[in-house]
Amino acid sequence: MLELFFAELTRAGIQFRRYLFESIGGIVISTSVFYGLFLSASYIAGPGLQFGNRLDSIIVGYVLWTLVLFIMANISGTLQREAQTGTLEQLFISPFSASQVFLTRAVADLLLQSGLIAAIVVIIMALTGRWLAFPLTLWLPLLTVLLGAYGLAFAIGSLALIVKRLQQVLGILNFALLFLMSVPTEEWTGSLRIVGNLLPMSPGAGLLRNxxxxxxPLDLPQLGIAFVNGGVYFAIGLFLFRWAERQTKRYGNLSDY
Known part of the structure; x- marks a missing residue:
């Protein structure tokens, strides 16, 4: 596995250097979209608008949404590009399982892209004048969000293996993910709180906002719920991906386009 990880990390580094302008463009677009929404809300509400810590929560939700979109597009996009170029079969006949290859590739890409995510956070904070706290405890709820995101990415990847093209589905899913990352489910009470804990990545996102x-301080019981949530969605995503892999191999349409 270490050999696979370093190979994927090398591949990701080469692509990052070769397409550096695209990465910089992603930073500009992400920050411009958020700042445009921020200015629009400020204009509509008038000069007396006071966001308070709600703006901080919105920033956290937006950055998490950007991170989750990258993870989703990484796995499903790789499957679609490999199918289009006719190299998908090569990934499935490697000494490693397909799920290991795509998970390792996604983690390697995420390590390199984390610098871009950090740049987006800093620029947004500078533009809005709101500075978030970064305690060491944030890594635990962030891990739960990553588990859920990779689980959803593998679930969507299973669809990409079978139907090959998912642009319209991904476009609709992006708005649903924005809802999951932005709505403060941690403030829900009663039966709605239970619903919020069942939604993918929602418990971890709420902890990060807090x-x-x-x-x-970090809510340890809620952290346990977040880990269960992320672990369950990750397991479901891997199960669906391996099922889709068996189905495509069974019917011989792995490299179809």
Missing amino acids: VMARQQ
Whole structure:
């Protein structure tokens, strides 16, 4: 596995250097979209608008949405590009399983792209004048969000293996993910709180908003719920991906386009 990881990390580094302008463009677009929405809300509400820590929560949700979109597009986009170029079969006949290859590739890409995500966070904070807290405890709820994101990415990847093209589905899913990352489900009560804990990545996102935007201590019982949530969605995603892999091999349409 270490050999596979370093190979994928090398591949990701080469692509990052070769397409550096595209990465910089992604930073500009992401920050411009958020700042445009921020200015529009400020104009509509008038000069008396006071966001308070709600703006901090919105920043956390937007950055998480950007991170999750990258993870989703990484796995499903790789499957579609490999199918179009006719190299998908090569990935499936490697000494490693397809799920290991795509997970390792996604993690290697994420390590390189984390610098871009950090740049987006810093630029947005500078533009809005709101500075988030970054305690060491944020890594635990962030891990739960990553588990759920990779689970969803593998679930969508299973569809990409079978139907090959998912542009319209991904476009609709992007808006649903924005809802999941932005709505403060951690403030829901009663039966709605249970619903919020069942939504993918929602418990971890709520913990990150509490820790980074509201400077609250980490809620350990809620962290346990977040880990269960992320682990379940990750397991479901891997199961669906391996099922789709068996189906495509069974019917011989792995490299179809």
